[in-house]
Amino acid sequence: MYAQTKIQRKLITDTDAKKVPDTDVPNELKRESLSLPNVPESEVVRHYKILASMNFGVDNGPYPLGSCTMKYNPKYADRLSSLGSATEVHPYQDQSTIQGTLEMMYDMEQKLSKIAGMDAFTLQPAAGAHGEHAAILMIKAYHEKNGEERDEVILPDSAHGTNPASAAMAGYKVIEIPSAPDGSVDIDALRSAVSKRTAAFMLTNPNTLGIFDKNIKEIAKLVNDAGALMYYDGANLNAIMGITTPGDMGFDVVHFNVHKTFGAPHGGGGPGSGPVGVKKRLIPYLPSPVIEKVKDKYVLKDNGNLSIGKMRSFYGNINVILRGYAYILRMGSEGLKDATVRSVLNSNYLKELLKEDYEIPYGDLKKHEFVVSASRQKKKNGVKAMDIAKRLIDYGIHPPTIYFPMLVDESMMFEPTEDCSKEDLDRIAEVMIKISKEDPELVINAPYNTSVSRVDETKAAKDAILSTRYLRNKRQ
């Protein structure tokens, strides 16, 4: 069994205030006192070392978190991203002094374009959702330039939550269409939703149920014929590399997640990178600057009047791009395809091992992820997806994504990735089956081996204690 340390650490920020010494700051701007951590360096390291032991990362064990592609983060990429030649450069340096990084960025754009079947890429967006927002703004600028007023974005009910949020952020009305009985896009529903007001249709293929939509060409034609654009959410790219591309499927614009598909670490919630690729007709709308190769030199250029401008300061999370670039170079065409094949094989194999004991809706052939329903367990003895997830932790397995997608009752979305060994997959299945037979009381009160027991999320939201400062002021 897995076990975490149970030592509770005092908050390092919970300290007394100190008087600020005198400085040249004008009197009316002088600060009087400040309460900041005050412990020796050895204590800082020990504190965070103990906190680290209360955390679970990809290196700790299986992490089949659906739609998050928690693959192994190669250590050579860590080494490269910490090189001084990568870290000690200022974004406004003369372009002649940053040719190395510009070459890497240019080549990365070329390679991503090929993987996506697109004509050009921007590396600027700092995460997947940020890429979606950037892409939606480009789509908006494109329609506006063509003198069209389109104010709706359509997406299926299986879409990632960021899709509707990104479209809404840019002021679009979001229209969610129900999925067909087999989990794919309901073409009739799409046909009746599409109109002159449609700016784009957002889709990930395979979708969040792990279903590859065979009708994708027909869908793309339907959308394009209405003058709208096809948007590809690349969160599920790991299922298609070397098999197909968003471009070949008929998409016009796509975002990738370098911190998913290309092995860059998630960092406990970033920094990530969400580069966006476009077909030729959208190139003028890409954020500025763009990188061009002129003879042997790489140059950063303003992208002209139609460009949407900037989505983030400077050029993007280049340190994350660098890790993804290293991964892509190391893997090559064959390696990327192999990653896809193995991730799809692992997902189907795990599904096969689970299908007797758990309900697995929407067809038998999955791609890189699949959704299990714990509805049978819930009906039988009240054990919910949440409980099973928490109990998995006791066995050293990170839970799958739960309660998403919302169209499956008590959903548990597994994405084992290519980096799960057969031994790990057998074990995940064995533990899942074991949990379904365990005493419900035991499961409902899990986990036991973690630094804390089941956390009270309702209280957290009710109290809204978000800092030691607030806590201190409240106490006084």
Next chain:
Amino acid sequence: MLERLGMSSADELFADVPADVRAELDIGCGMSEMDTVNKITQMLGKNITAADMPCFMGMGSYRHYVPATVDHITGMSEFYTAYTPYQAEVSQGMLQALFEYQSMVCELTGMDAANSSMYDCATALGEAAKICGSVSRKGKVFLVPEALSNERYSVLRNYLIGTGITISRYGFDKKTGSLVLDEIKAAVGKGDVCGIYAEMPNVFGCLDKNVAKIRSVIGDTLLVIGVNPLCMSIVKSPGEMRADIAIGEGQPLGSRMGLGSPLLGMFACRQEHVRRIPGRISGMTVDADGKRAFCLTLQTREQHIKRSAASSNICTNGALAAVAAVVYVSTLGADGMFNIAKKNMERAKSLMSLLSKVRGVEIAFDNTHFNEFVIRLSKDASKVNSELLKKGVMGGVPLKDHVKGMDDCMLITTTEMHSDEDHKKLADALKEVL
């Protein structure tokens, strides 16, 4: 494994992908780890870095010393290979570290609540402006300084598309670089302003006394103050200046320049606005045994619950850079944070005095500066930079692309990383170039 699936080849796994969308990959062959590392190391070796020659650029990306503890702790794979801490019980380490980061941000900015990071200061500004627009019943004009980095202005514009909020700008005093209070007062007087943004220090590096006076001329209009967190240990906080929202660029706290990555968007506010905060937040609670615990909280604001009605679309943010920031501040401690701020001010003062003696250089603004200041040159600033480079110095950031009418100006930044010798090198090179 295929056998268990009743398949004879892996091709059958893709039987659902139609032939007419099939495509082969063509990005070349893979490489060994050694070849990959060598190739990229060689490629990046073409860069000339701020370690190779002194560089006096800042404006949102700074070169500070990063204590070794930061690399050590952010390099622990329990932190950096984890996902966003959805599963609280197995993520207490990250959740506590993020709560401590939020606490540190609140302390520096004088606010009650903070989120666990945003992409950068520019996107934090965009989100802050959106909140002002949604809270205000007065109007939809968001006021920002004329003296603002173009990065921030351009990102803000994009974040406001589709919101109905428009941007209006207020000026600065040409002698001091300080904001003109009367312009803010007049704009607010029109009755349609939803929020005001100001920076401390401002884009010219000035510790602008007028920022502390904004509240006195705007009534209860929302005030957003953007800070360089490194000077916050010695300068009055946005909270003390009665701001509603504080944002900042957290990169100076433990992250490297990296051609502008990673950056760290800081976002904090008064408790009354907590339910409008964008992004991930770590909150304090208890576990089933009544023991203190942490979890992601107020998630009903977020995209994975609220979808199109979410307060923001942000999902992956800048968590590891936030950990770097709290480790940086913890390592320095209160005294270290006072000293580093003091030292940066002293470095700027000393370099300013040195450069003021160079013919063709004029210190543009009569004001107190943190670690940046503007020099006006007798020649075009970009051209001067090209000449300086030939002499082995990277100059400051030309202001041409950022502030109108300042083509002959550049923003010079200096930190604790610059020696007296570096300063002298810049002064000597300028003497030759001008």
